[in-house]
Amino acid sequence: MLSQAQNTPPNDLTPYFNAIIVSNMDSSLVWYQQTLGYEILNSKQFPEMGFKQANLKKENASIELIELNSAIDPKELIPNYHSKTKVLGLFKLGFQVDDFDLWIKYLEINQVNFNGRIVTDELTGKRMVIILDPDGNRIQLFER
Template identity: 30%
Template sequence: MNSLNPHHVARSVSNLEETIQWYQEKLGFTATLRRELPQFSTRQAFLELNGFRIEVFERENSARTYPSPVNVPDDLLAQGYKHIAFAVNDIDAIATELKQRNVEIALEPVADEELGFTVCFIKDNSGNLIELVQELNTL
């Protein structure tokens, strides 16, 4: 088990091209692979940033299993995978830059002394939550 290392997270989306464009323009990801999987009526892409990969699928007739959360606490009403989290060095500066890029902020930066970090949540083009985390000792 010592060889377990994070490789990627996967998301199913309604529009592959819009999702690729959003992650490239808003967060700086690069599309490293695009392909058709006709046997599954699916298109696939890998996006990468700083060694982290997001695998994105668009399948014909797919549907969201639960609605996009209205706010961060409401997301906890649906069980299952919740969000991607990225460590950042300056959460306030990144939140400001993301607002300038018209990214929806779901939760403004807030410090959690007990956890030892500041968090901020944004939503991608499909309404999926993305958490930004800054350790309090780097503020």
């Protein structure tokens, strides 16, 4: 029970998962499995409801992929849509990696799409880069 004096949130909030709407479940499953090394825990189809859903996991990071027949691509709605156009909602996922150079080589060899170039964070002095999944969702890799 919360007292009136308690004005800070409880401290047991732990990251659990992120959910991403994708346009093609099959290609997204392959990409997240092969590119980032996620394990597919389950995959379900609900044709009568117009959606597919899958849960993936890599160590402590879980992702739920959702394919919805009713999902709308911003390119279809926004006149003169450009890849730099921002829409409200999830902007990117972030991961830390131990061997940044090895990841960059791996991503280049596997022809993963980069969004911009490698930059160095002014606060930490660590490098980072953004890659794109098959739907253009941003995934940022940070040097640990």
